[in-house]
Amino acid sequence: MSPPLPPGGGVAFNAWGVELLTPFGPVLAAAAAFLAIAGLALSLRGLHTFLLGWQRAALAVLRTAAVLAALAVFLEPAVVYKKVSRVRSRVAVLADTSSSMALPASAGGPTRGDVVAAWTRRSAGDLQELSARYVLSYHTFDADVRQVAADAAAQAAASPAGRGTDVLRAIDAVAGGEVPLSAIIVLTDGADRADLVRAFDGSSGAFRDPVSGFLRNLGAPVHVFIPGSDAAAPDVAVSSLSVPHVAFTGVETDLGAIISAGGFGGAEIPVTLRSGGQVIQTRTVRIAPGRPEQRVAFSLTPSKAAAGVVSVSAPVLSSDVEPENNTAHAVLRVVRDRTRVLQVAGGPSWDVRFLRQFLKKSPGVDLISFFILRTLESQVNAPDDELSLIPFPTDEVFRGHIETFDVVVFQDFNFSPYGMHGYLPGLARFVENGGGLLVVGGNRSLSTGEYRASAIDHVLPVTLGAGDSAVSTDAFQPVLTAAGEVHPVTALGADPAGCRALWRNTPAMNGLNVAAAVRVGASVLLAHPFLKSGDQPAPLLAVREHGRGRVAVLMTDESWRFEFSEAAFGESRLYRLFYDGMLRWLAGDPAFERVRVDDAITADPGAPPALRGAVRGADFRPVPEAAVRVSLRPTDDRVSAGAAGGPPSLEGSTGPDGRFALPAAGVPPGAYAAELTVTKNGAEIARASREIIIDTRDPEKTVPHPNIALMKALAAASGGAVHFVPKDSLSSLRLPDRAREVVDKKEHRPLWDRAWIIPALCLTLAAEWFLRRRWGQQ
Amino acid sequence: MDRRSFIKGLAAAAACAASCRARFAHAIGERSRLSIAALAQGGRLEPRPTALRRLLFEVGRRTSIAAAFEPARVDLASPDLFLHPFLFWSGAAGFDPIPERDVLRLRRYISAGGFLLADSAQENGDDFIDSVKREMRRAFPVLPVQPLPPEHVVYKSFYMLRGATGRVQKSDRLEGITVDERTAIVLSTNDLGGAWARDNLGNWEHMVIPGGEAQRELAFRLGTNIVMYALCVDYKDDQVHIPFVLKRRKR
Incomplete structure (x- = not known):
């Protein structure tokens, strides 16, 4: 059937059809048509048989004409003229430009990139043929994805230098879009270093979800072209x-x-x-x-x-x-599975009880307690066999096992009456060798004990006086010092303001062991509001590093009030936070190391290799403008054999934030023992030993052979296949055609919109009524 | 001894006394000594007002604990309640339920680390202890009051004891409520305070029956053990294991 005359306007329509323009929707339109036809059929069936044949035919024609006219008014049929075009589906070509493509495709042969570039140029005819059937888009990828022109893809493949290979990201970048995708062609060695290889299960040769699901639902096969052959370079x-x-x-x-x-x-x-x-x-x-x-x-x-x-x-x-x-x-x-703490107390007290309970409940603490339950003056009124006192293995603990502890706590303890002076040099060595010592004050401790001029006096952060001035029994409110705001033992809040607020509301302390002075290099974290030790505020809590260890003195036995007295106002975290920080610092928690050094020097894109780290002072403030020198000693035989000119060393200085980056270009890759020395104004302020790795090789080149198994799994998961370049050609590919027709323009010409149709409907109905009555019908 | 020697000796004794006094003056403060607060709930009179002073004296004399000289007095609504982690609640009769607010404060006090020793001064009947148990059920509805078995640390925290005692011998066992692996509430029906009470002239205020002065000594030993347990909790249990811990480390 030829269509009615198309509308003008110069548009070349190439298809036409009929559509209904009724605004009532297809359901109502169908319902109306069904009802009209059904009604017509019933009315025709009801015509009396005594009418003559031509009379029945005349009425049937009139009724049919009337129904058709009514339907035409209701359904608004129109002729639609269309301009239709055919849209080809896409084929995306992804060329790997990561630096692993610069490796030889075969022993002694050209690089993978060169092989791919040459093959791409030779495949120009096949690509031309493909472009007639598909829309070809070209992309290069490494860790990122870029769309390029056709000739640029081959050029880029010949000069690969990208850091990283992310095949999945490249596929994801081309998978979307309005135009259907027929296939993805990937030119790569498969040396993926991102999500694809991480999701690959080598034993089953399949991917784990969600990568497996993504490839399954991709809707287009992935054909991988690998430079070289199935026989990998050895x-x-x-x-x-x-x-x-x-x-x-x-x-x-x-x-x-x-x-x-x-x-x-x-x-x-x-x-x-x-x-x-x-x-x-x-x-x-x-x-x-x-x-x-x-x-x-x-x-x-x-x-x-x-x-x-x-x-x-x-x-x-x-x-x-x-x-x-x-x-x-x-x-x-490697860390200790638990922090081993030895708690020695001069006598039971609330301070001892609360600290012991805290340590016992701490899951990371292995605690041994030693409490002196009676003194030499105690009158127990009972023979020894009626007492439960068990001799503490003092010699075994202090001479044989002291090095097995991380932290020793002397809590309101005077060692003198118990003949323990002989153990004190060992305790000082314990600190010098890296142990932590906490001395808690009280009636029997510090200046009221006999610590002054003892074998551990010199390790303490304070010097001790004598006489009545060595104690104060007046209640006072502790003051957090500036050093306390940044030191990990007392910096408990999220920020300095929060930290100050936390300490401002502590309960009052009822006594203080007053120090004579604060030792040089020690930090006072909590202080008395007005009493002085020398020219400084009298410390309530002072800390220092001694040798490789750490020492803290808490110059009161009232810290239990942080826990119990605070409970009057609701649950308080102060006590637990305070002692948790104290324990971690004393035990040498790596998070609290003052000299921090990265474990490894690696190839960092865009920056020369450098050993990075940071230096904090004994008060835990960043140390700016300090000279940092690192001596490196290879612990790797291969490096030792290859190194020439003696052990390398790195030098540099810290910035305003205490951080440093020491240039390490030219240092051979391998494992090293690093000795760090930090000096400021000519004086050494920190020293540290670490083991570090230098690996400035391009990680893309650590595995030189193509990952064929990975690519086979990728192709299989998406319905594609693996091919080898230059052996295989594009012409062998059988790609699905997912082209579709798209209507660019269309115009309607309504069929019902004629002036005569309403009068014709009325005349038809009137004629049917007139004839029916004339022929004796109702 | 001649006169000069006597004067020298007297001077030395005086110096020693002054030294000892100075040593006490070096103490970090009276408030840091162990104090026990008598719980005077609802203003009721303490049936054994001199008992705690004598117990503190005996604890200080027998052990290394630096004990206060005088007990404190608080009630559950007192702002000073959380300055004294050890409460001694003694009574001679049952009492009406305490206000809900006080029950909540008692629960917070015990949960924060406080210790309560409830001691009945009744010779006959258990009205007081029953009332205390009723309040404990309100404060700790899911924690039962249980007899403390012979192997409980409280019987060996300082003296080796076979059981409980007091001015009277109504029960061989203490009872207790264990909160967070610590027996934080101990109940005694034997009138421990009656055995401890001593007037200012040094006379015992109550006869101890049926065991006489030997039983009184045991009551002091039990009091010492309870104080020691409050301050050391399971220290004694741990101490037994130290040789094994050290051997394990050697391996």
């Missing part, structure tokens, strides 16, 4: 080494490494775990053909609480194309 690599966030002394710790050995299918490779340069374990890994990656598990039971470097290495085999990636390092932080 290389052994320790592609990853995973260690727990923290390990505990005496507790077996699991470590895992992934050994990648492309090109060595069937080989048995010995893999060695070292800690601090010492061989811990060796495992033999058998590389199954077609499965170049194997996970190997190690276990290690650390004996010392410290951060150290662990290494996993595989031997360099003949024809190994990249010997540099045969060792991987990681820093393992």
Whole structure:
């Protein structure tokens, strides 16, 4: 049927049809049409049979004409003229420009990028043919994705330098859009370093959700073109080494490494775990053909609480194309599973009780208490066998096991009456070797005890006086000092204002052991509001570092009121926060280290390699303009053998915020023991030892062979396939055609909109009525 | 001894006394000594007003605890309640329920670390202890009052004791409520205060029956143990394990 004349306007319509313009919607329109036709059918069936045939036919024609006219008025039929165009589906081409594409595609051959670029140019005809059927878009990707022109994609592939490879991000970037996607062509070595490889389960060869679901619902096959061949370049690599966030002394710790050995299918490779340069374990890994990656598990039971470097290495085999990636390092932080505290009290008191309860309830504390329950003057009125007093193994604890504790607490304790002077030099050495000592005041402690001129006097942060001026029995409100606002023991609030508010409302203390003076280098964190020790406010709490250890003196036995008296006004966190901070600082919590150094110097895009860290003073304020010098001693045999010109050293200074970044360009990769010395105005203010890793290699190049298994899984999950460049060509691809028609323009010409149709409807109805009556019908 | 020697000796004794006094003066303050507060709830008179002073004296004499010389007095509504972690609640008769506000303060007091020793001064009947138990049920509805078994630390915290005693011998066991792994409330029906009470002239105020002065000594020992338990909790239990802990570390 030829359409009515199209409307003018110069538009070239190429299709037409009929549509209903009724505003009542398709449901009402259908219902009206059904009712009209049904009514017509019933009325025709009801015509009397005694009418002549031509009379019945005449009435039927009139009724049908009337119903059609009514439907035309109601449904508003119109002719629609359309301009229709066909939209081709898309094919996205993704070219990997990460730096791993600069590795050779085969031993001694051109780079992967060059292979891809040459193949792309040779495939110009195939691409031209594809572009006739599909809309081709070209993108380059590494860690980011960029849309480029067709010729730029090949150029970019020939000069890859991007840091990182994120295949999934690139696919996600091209997957959206209005135009349907027929396929994604990825030109890559598959050396993904992001979500795709993290979601890949090597043992099953499949992806975990949500990546699996994403690829399944992508709606377009992913065809991967890998430069090279299925036979990978021979290389052994320790592609990853995973260690727990923290390990505990005496507790077996699991470590895992992934050994990648492309090109060595069937080989048995010995893999060695070292800690601090010492061989811990060796495992033999058998590389199954077609499965170049194997996970190997190690276990290690650390004996010392410290951060150290662990290494996993595989031997360099003949024809190994990249010997540099045969060792991987990681820093393992080892801490004590529990902080071991020795609490020695001169007698039971509320201060002793509350501190013991706090320590006992702390899940991270292993507590041994020693309370003196009777003095030499006590009159117990009973023979010893009626007393429950058990001799404390003083000699065993103080001489044999003192080094097994992290913190010793002397609480209102005078050692003199019990002949313990002999143990004090050992206690001083305990502090010098890194232990924590807390001396809590009271009737028997500090100046009222016999600490003055004792073997531990010199480790205390205060000097002690004698006589009546050594104690004050007046109640006072503690004052938080400026140093206390930043020191981890007393900086309890979220900010200095919150911290001040927390301490401002503490209950009054009922007595103070008054110090004669504060030692140089010590910090006063809490002080008496007006009493003086020398020219400084009399300390309530003073701290200092001595040797490698830490010492605090709390010059009262009233701190229990922080917990109990505060409870009158509701639950108080002050006591627990205070002693938690105190314990962590005394035990040398790494979070409170004054010299912080990054574990590793790594390749940082856009910045030269540097050892970064920060320095805080004994008062925990940042130290600006301090000279930092780091001596590096290799703990890695490979580095030792290769290093020339003696151990390297790094130098620099801290900025206004106490941070430093020491340039480390040219330092060979490997594990090092670093000795840091911080000086200011010629005086040494801090010293620290760390084990660090220098790994400035490009991580893209640590695994030199293509990840074919990963790409096969990607292609299989989306319905695509893996191909090899230059062996395979684009012409072999069978891509689905998802083109669709799109109406660019359309116009309607209503059919009912004629002047005669209403009168015609009326005349038809009138004629039907007239004839029916004339022929004797109702 | 001649006159000069006698004067020298007297001077030395005086110096020593002055020294000892100075040593007390060096104490960090009277308020830091162990005090026990008598709970005078609702203004009721204490049946044994001199008992605590004598107990504190004995505790100071027998142990290393620096005990106060005089007990304090508080009630549950007192602002000073949270200055004294040890309450001694003695009574000779039952009493009406205490106000709800005081029940809440008692609960907060015990939960924050406070200790309560309730002691019945009734020779016959248990009205007072029953009233105390009723209030404890209000303060700690889910924590039962239970007899303290012979192996409880309170019987060995200083003296080795076989059980409970007092001015009378109504029960061999103390009772208690354990809050957060600490027996924070101890109930005695044996009139411990009656055994401790001594007037200013040094006379015991009450006869101790049926055991006489030996039983009174045991009552002081039990009082000392209760004070020691309040201050040390399970220290004695831990101490037994120290050799094993050290051996474990050696391994």
